[in-house]
Amino acid sequence: MTADLTLADLDPLWLSVRLAAVTVTALLIVGTPLAWWLASTRSRLKSPIEALVALPIVLPPTVIGFYLLVLMGPNGPLGPVATALIGRPLTFTFSGLVLASMIYSLPFVVQPIQAALEQAGGRALEAAATLRAGPVDGFFNVAVPMATRGFVTAIVLGFAHTMGEFGIVLMVGGNIPGETRVISIALYENVEMLDYDRAHGLSAILLGFSFVALLIVYLINRRWLRI
């Protein structure tokens, strides 16, 4: 069935890959300090923040999407900010999709890193501290290397989750080729057009990709892949 797919049909796939790569990179930068704070804090705010981080798991994507449409729109709080910075609101742009995906995939990146840091932290860091390692030194040279599996899980899950994103993109994307027309949207369009062959082709690619991604995560967790 994939024989019916042309190279142009794969454009949305590359766009999704690009979106997922940018999103995960940005999430590692933002999510790692957050996960570190969550793993080490005794603050009363810990539980409320953890609940906030987990919200995208339980909220329907179209609900998040609708609020983002309003928040990022010209009358939303982010509208004037974006207009000042990039000359237009974030809706219907690749940057807007990155922001939306970061919110959507946040728990999939933060939670594995937090869990790994919690396991790695404690004693090892105390030991490092007695050897006069500062907190930053301890974080990069002790905690991070011990939490590598958590980071890999976060990267793979964040990437795969963003690849499969549909509801939010549908709400804030506007289906613009090369900008917001990602694989799930193209797939949906094929199904709606009753072009089931092409839909099967794209589905097979997405399915295969997702399976491999999850397989990697489980293999890492069972320590069959040594990292």
Added chain:
Amino acid sequence: MRRFSPWATVALAAVLCLTRPAIADTVRVAVASNFLATLLTVGSGFTAATGHVVEPVAGSSGKLYAQIHEAAPFDVFLSADADRPARLIAEGLADGGSRFTYAFGRLALWSHAAASSGHDCWQVLRDGHGKIAIANPTIAPYGAAAKAVLVGQGLWLQVTDRIVQGNDLAQAYQFVATENAEIGFVGLSQVRAVAAATGCLAEVPAGLHPPIRQDAVLLRTAANPDAAKAFLAYLKSRAGRAVIAADGYDTE
């Protein structure tokens, strides 16, 4: 927690059974989302007239078609186009003799932005710089009609960069309502209820695009074919058509 007495439950069930009309059947109608609100109004008139109840299942025509294809338990299909009912007939899944056009969709050009207030919508469309929302022309008949209007008016190439596509009419409406799009082609039925406090609203003459035929068919798998036929007859009746026309559709 207090438990309900079993006798109270039985009595309640008995009352519920007795208060329903003796011959009431349920007609399960697979309906294109854009027509759902109108169907509910038509349905209450139908219930008042016959005692039968309409149970709507709303979705996009494409998804409903796929579900009917996989033997979904629907009695009637109210599509947003003429193509999918025709396919179902050709595939032996719907009764060819039952098909008719229950509504002709109508477009409206709508802007919710304060800057458009007092302006002619067509002028905003032509001279504006903001986004123009339409439903996806490849999958939504209203989107295809909107594109046909733009092409017919010689505007398509000029405005291509400003187009954003909603998945369906409801989304094109959202884009305009939240002002993420400066203006957009929405369903006339959607904006009938909207009080145009800001922005502009213009009916798109039906002659500017090929007719948006929304066809109805009786499905072969109908569990209650008699009630389903009665519903289709009511939809076609003067009372049914009056409701449909009042909601912003043309009828035959």
